Each structure stands twice: as structure tokens, then as C-alpha cells.
Amino acid sequence: MKLKEKQVQMGLYLKQRLLLVLLTAAVAASAKTQPISKPKCPTKCGNVSIPFPFGLTKHCSLNTSFLITCNQTLSPPTPFLNTTYENVRVLNISLDGQLHVSLPVAKSCVVDNKTGESYNEVIFIMFDRPFHLSSNQNKLTVLGADTAGVVYDQDSRSKTRYAPTSCVSLNTTIYNNTHDDSCSGTFCCETPIQHRLSEFAYISASNIFDDNYTKPCGYAFLVKEGAYDFSITDLINFNRSNTFPVVVDWAVGNTCIDAQKNASSYACKSKYSECHNAIVGPGYHCKCSIGFRGNPYLPHGCQDVDECTEESHDCLKGRSICINSPAGSYSCSCLKGYEGDGKINGSGCVSRSNRKIIIALSVSGSILALVGGTLYLCCTLKKRKLNKLKEHFFQLNGGMLLQQQIGRHSDSNELTKIFTVEELKEATNNFNEEMVLGEGGEGTVYKGILPDNRTVAIKKSRISNPNQIEHFINEVILLCQINHRNVVKLLGCCLETEVPLLVYEFVPNGTVYDHLHDQTKSLRLTWKRRLQIAVETGGALAYLHSATHAPIIHRDVKTSNILLDHNLTAKVSDFGASKIIPLDRSQLTTLVMGTLGYLDPQYFHSSQLTEKSDVYSFGVVLVELLTGEKALCFERPEAYRNLAVHFLSSMNEGRLLDIVDSRIMDEANVEQLMDVANIASHCLRLKGEERPTMREVAMGLEEINIVEKHQWEKVNLSSEETENVNLSSSSFSVDGVSRRSMHSSSDILNRISLSLTSGR
Structure with missing residues (x-):
């Protein structure tokens, strides 16, 4: 029977795996046809994908700002972003709101070694409104000896124009012959650029400090942070035709709220897309909802992600299968003979034969938790009761009377310390009989050792009724007032116990x-x-x-x-x-007290x-x-007992x-x-x-x-x-x-x- 049951389970498992393979193939086929551009629009220029809202024609782009020109004469064909003064080469387009472009290098050289006349090149760039340089990902870099580079904000359309950003690379060999390959100011410098530059110019200027006209040319360029590593050989071997990647931010429209008011102009066309306002500047971005992937700017651009094929699911392998949901999620199903949610971080899949054990363990755990909680509650209540009992003993042992007496004798010395009962229990090994020094009519005296290794004598008063409390308090008040080398010194007291305690010098x-x-x-x-x-x-x-x-x-x-x-x-x-x-x-006139044989x-x-x-x-x-005789001895003849x-x-x-x-x-x-x-x-x-x-x-x-x-x-x-x-x-x-x-x-x-x- 067990073998037959295993065969049935194995057959079901193979069927489920086959179904999973078929589903995977279907999803993979659909993924291949997932659109990134409008229908009948080219999706690539050379090696660069052109996703909508970008396009190679007006029909294929959202508007003329997103129009990309593909130069077919180059090999391979190269896309360019249409800008004023310069056509900027596009390296990569991301639907996350960024694209990578390459910008030219500004060069400056001394053209006449006698007069020092120099040639300083200026590069002008004018992006359309949706585009601006990323200020936190780009740097202005200057290469040369006594060379300056400056970036200017040229946007006349903006109400707020930003101050120029400049950087100067120095020739320190005048002062010393040491240098390194870090871009830190010697022959090379770099600095962050202004915020949101759309129309800008940058210039390189050489030989700005002395009349040595034989220095090499200088260069100024914008570059993505980390994309350029300075080398001292670049001062001579720098190739001006080299271009460097620059990050450009882009967005569409103004804000999500404004865009959603007009469905025709709203760029987020996919049913499974969401609108997010741009972090920097006006505009918004469209993103596919969780569980979907693709181009949110197209009506059917966001398609369900099959987590089961991408191994991003947390279904328990070997005991459950992953089932994708067209709604952008997935579920895990345990194989026959197992129960649970099928997830690694969930209840997993547990064999039905072990269910009773798990239930028993769960019940046992619950009982232990209940018992533990009950014990904790009991300990808390016991501690609270103990604190109340300590307060009760404090009152019963004359705590208020002691405070009144101390207030009445304000000129007396204060008690050295008020001890807790825990301190005195530890000092006397819980008032062990072996620590007893002596017993008398007023109580028992124990030897104790405090945490600071001082040896003390602890007197536990013998008080049988509340009327004797006054005698105890009396002893405390008296000893507070006495300061004599031939009188035992009182170190402190404790009133938290059923009988009060006094701590003396040993x-x-x-x-x-x-x-x-x-x-x-x-x-x-x-x-x-x-x-x-x-x-x-x-x-x-x-x-x-x-x-x-x-x-x-x-x-x-x-x-x-x-x-x-x-x-x-x-x-x-x-x-x-x-x-x-x-x-x-x-x-x-008092109640007679004293010891037989000594009494007046x-x-x-x-x-x-x-x-x-x-x-x-x-x-x-x-x-x-x-x-050498006792004050009273009944062993002596009657006439001599006293x-x-x-x-x-x-x-x-x-x-x-x-x-x-x-x-x-x-x-x-x-x-x-x-x-x-x-x-x-x-x-x-x-x-x-x-x-x-x-x-x-x-x-x-x-x-x-x-x-x-x-x-x-x-x-x-x-x-x-x-x-x-x-x-x-x-x-x-x-x-x-x-x-x-x-x-x-x-x-x-x-x-x-x-x-x-x-x-x-």
C-alpha cells in the first residue's frame, strides 16, 4: 500500500511539473513579443533600444522632444538626441527617467608661444524642456596645467539662473616635483555641477597664472561620476575625440494630478501602471505596478511577471509548486500528502502523517507559553506584594515615628545608610544560625559581611507587640546622637522586615x-x-x-x-x-526595665x-x-546569690x-x-x-x-x-x-x- 501511494504521488508530481513547463514556455513566448515601442515603429537604432515615449519618427514618439535621429551612415547606426548647437549621441535610454549621452570635450591651447595668445573652446548645449543634466551623477572635470573650466547656465527661459561652476587644475611642479594620479587639483580637478541644467555652456581656458607658454593643451568636459580615471600621461596623450558618458534626467508632463485630469494626454497608458512625480524638477514618470514589467507608456506595455520562471518566488522546492497569477502575483501549492501555504517563510508543506505531532507540539508550545506567562504574572504580582509588604513593615516598624524623631532631633547625626533587606540577607547568608554572635532580651545579633568587605554586627530586634516599637526607635535616635569612642557606633538600619534591623560596627x-x-x-x-x-x-x-x-x-x-x-x-x-x-x-516614672542582679x-x-x-x-x-563572679548565681548559697x-x-x-x-x-x-x-x-x-x-x-x-x-x-x-x-x-x-x-x-x-x- 505504501509503494502504491508513493507511485500515485510521483505521478501527480510529474504531471504538475509538466504543466509548469508548459506554462513557462507560454509565458516565455509572450515575453518575446512584449512591446517596447508603438506598433509598426522601429525598436532599435544600431545597438540602442528606442522605447516609447522615445521614437525615431514623430508618429513613433510622444512628441518632438522625444524624437531620436538615427544616423544610418555611421557603422553601426547611431542615435542622436535633437538639441540646439550640437547633436548629442545617445548611449542608452532607461524608462526609469534617465538616459546616457556623450558630450564633446572643450579644448584650450596656447597658439603663439611668444605672445601667449591662446585658443579657448566653448561648447553650447540646449536640451528641450523634458531633459536636464543630473546634478548628483555628473562632474565638471578639468585636465591640464594652470587650466580652468567653467559651466554656465544659459537658460533664458528660467526665472532662476544658477551661478557658474568652475574648477582649476594647477601646475604644482613650479614648487615641487611630486604628483599622483588622483584628480585632486594637481593637473586635474573635478567638481559637482549646478542643479537642473537644460541650456548650458562649458569652456576650457589655459595658461591662466603665469607666462610660461610652452604648457600642453587643457581640456574641460562633463562626465558621469566614476567614468573617468585620471592619469598623468593624459596631459600629452589625451585624445580630444574621446567622449564621456553623461547622465540626463527626463520626465513627461507636469504632475500626476494635473495629467490624470485629461485622459488623452495622460502618458501612463497601461492598465497596470502607476504615476510617480519626478524627484527633481517638474514632470512625472510612469512605472509598472508590482508583479508587472514592460513599458507603462503603452496600452498593453505592462505585462504580468512570471515569478515562477524567474526563481524569485519563495515556494518550497520539492514539496510545493509555484502557480503564477495573471493579476501580478503567484501562489504556492503543496504536493499531495502535504499541507500548508507552501512558502519557505510561511508554514511550508508538512506531511499529513506529521500533522498530529505538529499539533501536539503547537499545543505544548501554547501550554508552555501560557504557563510561562502565568509564572511571569505570578512573579510580578509576588514582587508587587513583596514591595507592599516592605512598605507595611516600614510603617509597622515605626518608619513614620523614626522620621518624626529625626525631624525633632534635627541637630543629630544622620544614619550612615538605610540598608535593604536583600543586602542584609546576603551579608548574613540569609540570617544563618552560624552567623549568630549572641542573643539577649532585646533581640539576636548576627555577624555580617557587606559587599565592601566590612564586617558588621546586625541586630534583629525581638518585638512581640507594637508597643515595643518605641524602644527600637528610641535606640536608633539615641545612637544617632552619640559620638564616643567607648560607645558602639551605629552604621544604619533596615525597616523592611517583620522585625526591624540595626547595623552596628563589629x-x-x-x-x-x-x-x-x-x-x-x-x-x-x-x-x-x-x-x-x-x-x-x-x-x-x-x-x-x-x-x-x-x-x-x-x-x-x-x-x-x-x-x-x-x-x-x-x-x-x-x-x-x-x-x-x-x-x-x-x-x-517608667515601667521598670533592667536585668536581674543589676537592677537598682x-x-x-x-x-x-x-x-x-x-x-x-x-x-x-x-x-x-x-x-570574677556573676551578678546573680543560683548555684551559690542563698545568702550569696545576689x-x-x-x-x-x-x-x-x-x-x-x-x-x-x-x-x-x-x-x-x-x-x-x-x-x-x-x-x-x-x-x-x-x-x-x-x-x-x-x-x-x-x-x-x-x-x-x-x-x-x-x-x-x-x-x-x-x-x-x-x-x-x-x-x-x-x-x-x-x-x-x-x-x-x-x-x-x-x-x-x-x-x-x-x-x-x-x-x-
């Missing part, structure tokens, strides 16, 4: 708490280093209390909020619980926050540095050295230990008004540090400085009253510790 050596209590992370903190940490931390807190535009209470001073950089310099961090106290107030007892009971609350917490930090209580009790009983960290006993000066302990005990007084200020504490610690550094020097202070600055025994003496206060303070601290413990 402090590499962890917290003081870690090095005091965690043996796996600890560095050995000598007494000298501990004293330096106390001095730097006290100075930072004193700065917060007194050097900013309004006092800032940290409210959570503890060793885990004191970081150490690569030089082990202390830096105070975590300002999420901090408060600004207005200048006109000395305390604030007076603040705990009264909710009255003052600067002295930080002083108390710092006193606990000093005791930690002295003892370090502040244990410390005050030991001070009262004269057992301070029993609780000092054994790791520093061998290197520390006992007198210095006692001085620092004396300051710590005053910081831990129950009543806030009995505690020293942070400035006094910082200056006292600084004095101790200076003495430790310069033991050979004695610090001489005036009595006034001693009274106001020196935290001496008169200021921090443990007298009877102080001891009673310490006892009562210890009792209260024990009760607070027990109550907080039972609450846990």
Missing part, C-alpha cells in the same frame, strides 16, 4: 561577661585591663549622663552589654531600653528612673570585675580580700583594690541621692588608673579639687552611718533577689 572580642565567666571564650583579663575597662565604661556612661544635649539613661548597664574590640577597648552597647530625661526634670532597688520599688539607677548597675559591674548583697556583707565584715578574684590577686595592688571596692560600695548605696554621680565615679576611677600607671608620681590636687573630684575616704569612707546603710541595703537587696527568684 566589635570582635565579645563581651566582658564572656571573658569573666565563660571559660570556653575567655581571654585573661588582668587587673590592669579590668581597671581600664572600668575607666572606659564609666567615662562612656558619664558622657551619656552629662555631655549629650539631654541626659541619656542606659537602664541596662551590665557586663554582657560591654564589648571589647581588637585592642580590648571597652564599648557600651544595647540602648534598646534607654531613656532621655528632659533637662527640666531629674527623674522619670530604689527604681524597682518606686519606678522612678534617675541617673543614679545607672550608677547602681555600674557598681555591680565594678564588683564583677573585682570578684553578688551586690554578698559584696556589701563582705565589706562590712572586713572580708573583701576573701571574695576578690584569685586570678588577679598576685598582680593587683591591695590599696587599689580597696579604692575600687570603696567606689563600688558607694555606687551600691540604697538611696540614690547618697550615691555619687557617674562623672564623679569616672574621675575617681581615672585617678586610680593614673596612679597605677605612674606609681612614682604623686598627684597634687587642691583642696577644692579634692572636695569636688577626688573620691577619697572622706567621700567614700565606710563610717558608722554608711555601714548601717549598707546593712539595710543588703537586707532590701536580699528581699528583692528572693522576690524576683520566687517570681521566676
Whole structure:
């Protein structure tokens, strides 16, 4: 069955090919008889075809302007265009509106070597109205030494006459003996001619610059651009009888609109012709419509072009045949067993057996396109939703409040940068747990590496309800105002996530708490280093209390909020619980916040926050540095769980050295230990008004540090400085009253510790 089907297909294909051959032969036969001239009119003069509207007689031409004279005496016979003064030889006629003619050469020579008398020839040409020189395809060329050529517009019928065009070829051998074969001014020059010359003259003039009368003759002629190649030998061997081709533009009538009003004078006679106004000058041209070819000036001049025979079609070879249409087009027909439009650039011809596959592929492609479009739409909607979510988080995380606060504190430093969540995700490997530096009550801190290779600490705040937003914004505003070497620097923030993010400078050596209590992370903190940490931390807190535009209470001073950089310099961090106290107030009533073991007892009971609350917490930090013990430890006996209580009790009983960290006993000066302990005990007084200020504490610690550094020097202070600055025994003496206060303070601290413990 398959063999029989193939035989049938082959027979049909052979029949179609035979039909195609017959059609081709018929079209070829008709093409041979395609007219170019009027009936019974000669079509050639010698080797040149004479298409209508041109003709060799008045009857055969459109009018006398298109009359061609055929000189039969020449061999071969030569056509001439009838012009005034000169009969111009016709080289070629194109129905596209151009013909090629040859024009004579104007010669100029010195006829008397003594007097310099010269002969200068002038050539006059007068075309009929339909003809004019093509200005963009012809050049005036001058050949000779010190020879000039000029073209004049002689058309007296024109309202606008064009200025002459001139060109001068120079004799540069007077100055140098070098030359080349380019027509660039030396012995030869060329220049474009004027626009639309119909009546014109051109002249050659020699020996125009000096009295050397022995120079060769000069020549001026018009020539089609590119048809003449200059050679230096032409100065001597130039044959004046040589002619050069020139392009002449022609057109009929005036305009298409005017011509179409009068059918008898309308030159486009063919049914399948179109009228086009001439690009240059008046008149129009007739052209055959697309799919037709021939002479549009004759009634049956435009005939159908058989694209099938000219191989200009795009029918798919081997699977389709080309069928010409008399209406000027063609179609492609697929062979039996194939379907499609039969064109190379179309659907082609596809075997019916493969139709199902093509349909399946088309359906699959459509489905893929639909799925792809759906995914793109989903991604676009998701991206839009994500942007809206970011904006929602910005509002939810206090973006407006932050802007208001920044506007309110206009004198503060601006944030270094507002980070995007994508930047911080990339910096922390999508907040990987391996990047966690630590966790606290206010949030989690991650280590991050920015694109510029800066290492930063990124704090993801732990905010469980909108009321805590204020604490986060508070930390941002506070850190914007703080510029101190012992306070962690804020680099920027991000509000586009569900929980807000703060970006700090990275402090590499962890917290003081870690090095005091965690043996796996600890560095050995000598007494000298501990004293330096106390001095730097006290100075930072004193700065917060007194050097900013309004006092800032940290409210959570503890060793885990004191970081150490690569030089082990202390830096105070975590300002999420901090408060600004207005200048006109000395305390604030707030919700009690802080860390168990460091919390000021007076603040705990009264909710009255003052600067002295930080002083108390710092006193606990000093005791930690002295003892190396945790502020609150439930592994110790109940009486010693609270370090502040244990410390005050030991001070009262004269057992301070029993609780000092054994790791520093061998290197520390006992007198210095006692001085620092004396300051710590005053910081831990129950009543806030009995505690020293942070400035006094910082200056006292600084004095101790200076003495430790310069033991050979004695610090001489005036009595006034001693009274106001020196935290001496008169200021921090443990007298009877102080001891009673310490006892009562210890009792209260024990009760607070027990109550907080039972609450846990």
C-alpha cells in the first residue's frame, strides 16, 4: 500500500511539473513579443533600444522632444538626441527617467608661444524642456596645467539662473616635483555641477597664472561620476575625440494630478501602471505596478511577471509548486500528502502523517507559553506584594515615628545608610544560625559581611507587640546622637522586615561577661585591663549622663552589654531600653526595665528612673570585675546569690580580700583594690541621692588608673579639687552611718533577689 501511494504521488508530481513547463514556455513566448515601442515603429537604432515615449519618427514618439535621429551612415547606426548647437549621441535610454549621452570635450591651447595668445573652446548645449543634466551623477572635470573650466547656465527661459561652476587644475611642479594620479587639483580637478541644467555652456581656458607658454593643451568636459580615471600621461596623450558618458534626467508632463485630469494626454497608458512625480524638477514618470514589467507608456506595455520562471518566488522546492497569477502575483501549492501555504517563510508543506505531532507540539508550545506567562504574572504580582509588604513593615516598624524623631532631633547625626533587606540577607547568608554572635532580651545579633568587605554586627530586634516599637526607635535616635569612642557606633538600619534591623560596627572580642565567666571564650583579663575597662565604661556612661544635649539613661548597664574590640577597648552597647530625661526634670516614672542582679532597688520599688539607677548597675559591674563572679548565681548559697548583697556583707565584715578574684590577686595592688571596692560600695548605696554621680565615679576611677600607671608620681590636687573630684575616704569612707546603710541595703537587696527568684 505504501509503494502504491508513493507511485500515485510521483505521478501527480510529474504531471504538475509538466504543466509548469508548459506554462513557462507560454509565458516565455509572450515575453518575446512584449512591446517596447508603438506598433509598426522601429525598436532599435544600431545597438540602442528606442522605447516609447522615445521614437525615431514623430508618429513613433510622444512628441518632438522625444524624437531620436538615427544616423544610418555611421557603422553601426547611431542615435542622436535633437538639441540646439550640437547633436548629442545617445548611449542608452532607461524608462526609469534617465538616459546616457556623450558630450564633446572643450579644448584650450596656447597658439603663439611668444605672445601667449591662446585658443579657448566653448561648447553650447540646449536640451528641450523634458531633459536636464543630473546634478548628483555628473562632474565638471578639468585636465591640464594652470587650466580652468567653467559651466554656465544659459537658460533664458528660467526665472532662476544658477551661478557658474568652475574648477582649476594647477601646475604644482613650479614648487615641487611630486604628483599622483588622483584628480585632486594637481593637473586635474573635478567638481559637482549646478542643479537642473537644460541650456548650458562649458569652456576650457589655459595658461591662466603665469607666462610660461610652452604648457600642453587643457581640456574641460562633463562626465558621469566614476567614468573617468585620471592619469598623468593624459596631459600629452589625451585624445580630444574621446567622449564621456553623461547622465540626463527626463520626465513627461507636469504632475500626476494635473495629467490624470485629461485622459488623452495622460502618458501612463497601461492598465497596470502607476504615476510617480519626478524627484527633481517638474514632470512625472510612469512605472509598472508590482508583479508587472514592460513599458507603462503603452496600452498593453505592462505585462504580468512570471515569478515562477524567474526563481524569485519563495515556494518550497520539492514539496510545493509555484502557480503564477495573471493579476501580478503567484501562489504556492503543496504536493499531495502535504499541507500548508507552501512558502519557505510561511508554514511550508508538512506531511499529513506529521500533522498530529505538529499539533501536539503547537499545543505544548501554547501550554508552555501560557504557563510561562502565568509564572511571569505570578512573579510580578509576588514582587508587587513583596514591595507592599516592605512598605507595611516600614510603617509597622515605626518608619513614620523614626522620621518624626529625626525631624525633632534635627541637630543629630544622620544614619550612615538605610540598608535593604536583600543586602542584609546576603551579608548574613540569609540570617544563618552560624552567623549568630549572641542573643539577649532585646533581640539576636548576627555577624555580617557587606559587599565592601566590612564586617558588621546586625541586630534583629525581638518585638512581640507594637508597643515595643518605641524602644527600637528610641535606640536608633539615641545612637544617632552619640559620638564616643567607648560607645558602639551605629552604621544604619533596615525597616523592611517583620522585625526591624540595626547595623552596628563589629566589635570582635565579645563581651566582658564572656571573658569573666565563660571559660570556653575567655581571654585573661588582668587587673590592669579590668581597671581600664572600668575607666572606659564609666567615662562612656558619664558622657551619656552629662555631655549629650539631654541626659541619656542606659537602664541596662551590665557586663554582657560591654564589648571589647581588637585592642580590648571597652564599648557600651544595647540602648534598646534607654531613656532621655528632659533637662527640666531629674527623674522619670517608667515601667521598670533592667536585668536581674543589676537592677537598682530604689527604681524597682518606686519606678522612678534617675541617673543614679545607672550608677547602681555600674557598681555591680565594678564588683564583677573585682570578684570574677556573676551578678546573680543560683548555684551559690542563698545568702550569696545576689553578688551586690554578698559584696556589701563582705565589706562590712572586713572580708573583701576573701571574695576578690584569685586570678588577679598576685598582680593587683591591695590599696587599689580597696579604692575600687570603696567606689563600688558607694555606687551600691540604697538611696540614690547618697550615691555619687557617674562623672564623679569616672574621675575617681581615672585617678586610680593614673596612679597605677605612674606609681612614682604623686598627684597634687587642691583642696577644692579634692572636695569636688577626688573620691577619697572622706567621700567614700565606710563610717558608722554608711555601714548601717549598707546593712539595710543588703537586707532590701536580699528581699528583692528572693522576690524576683520566687517570681521566676
